[in-house]
């Protein structure tokens with residue numbers, strides 16, 4: 013007797029449960045995974061940042077304009093801060109997105125909260141990135157003792 | 167029989183020497199025919215050390231107020247009919263001994279949260295069952311050859327043993343804060359139900375079930391609050407099962 017093949021009792025694409033029709037993507041999976049991965053990276057980045065800024069060498073006393081300007085003249089710290097900015101902003105915004113999804117029940121309210129959230133995140137990320145890359149460590153009319161040592165004497 | 171002279175003479179003797187005590191049951195009542203809002207109602211009863219919350223409810227229903235409405239069937243923690251919020255925690259009334267609760271305060275009994283109350287402690291379980299149905303809680307195999315058994319090793323059986331214990335009482339799903347705020351979420355029970363088949367070596371529907379749970383309202387909604395594990399009267403490690411489904415999704419897809 014040849015075994016007849018019976019299809020699965022209810023194929024997943026059946027229109028009987030409309031909630032499953034909305035987007036069959038892996039978006040939520042990637043969002044979840046991103047939270048885990050960025051969380052681990054942020055631990056390293058943030059504590060590294062705190063350690064270098066507050067504890068190495070003279071510690072917190074060394075922190076001034078020249079110190080920050082000196083760091084951002086180095087591509088290593090530019091990339092470090094850029095990563096920290098992007099990961100922290102996306103991680104935090106995604107966290108807030110899930111909170112909005114969980115607690116804002118009215119569709120309208122949920123939409124506007126998310127529009128506000130995404131706008132705020134986008135502005136912060138763009139501005140921050142701009143600052144990191146267009147930062148001028150030797151502004152023309154600044155007092156010389158505030159500037160990093162590599163600035164040309166005025 | 168020993169009689170101690172100091173013992174006060176009681177009209178009704180203790181049931182076989184079991185200590186008795188006074189307990190106040192604070193019930194959340196709602197009668198859709200006369201109430202617009204649920205209300206609290208107190209009953210003070212004399213109960214015994216061997217009595218459960220269900221016995222107190224029985225006493226109220228049978229001796230004080232016959233209109234009290236609740237579900238129960240087996241009364242022994244098997245059927246899963248009588249999940250309710252006892253002192254703010256989801257428990258089976260038939261598995262919760264009164265003496266284990268703080269008796270100096272009234273014991274609050276409410277219907278489980280997140281499902282519509284129909285009357286008193288009875289809620290509409292349909293959305294809960296609908297979520298369970300949507301993960302296809304039946305064995306899916308190819309072919310229909312009935313000529314031999316589907317064999318499984320003890321280790322393969324062990325893989326999903328924990329989630330076979332589910333009695334569909336809804337204690338976990340209705341303890342989940344995500345489920346309270348979003349009725350679209352499948353809820354822990356549906357994920358437990360899916361886990362039972364996804365990790366069954368005989369079943370071939372794992373891909374489909376995983377796809378269903380990969381939905382926006384699926385496993386990724388879980389916030390790992392462990393309320394479900396805490397609520398389960400069968401001691402199923404619900405949160406662990408959910409994490410295993412997430413892992414299965416992750417390593418299949420990424």
Ligand code: FES
Pocket residue numbers: 237238239240241242243244245246247248249258259260261
């Ligand atoms: S009455 Fe059956 S589980 Fe409690």
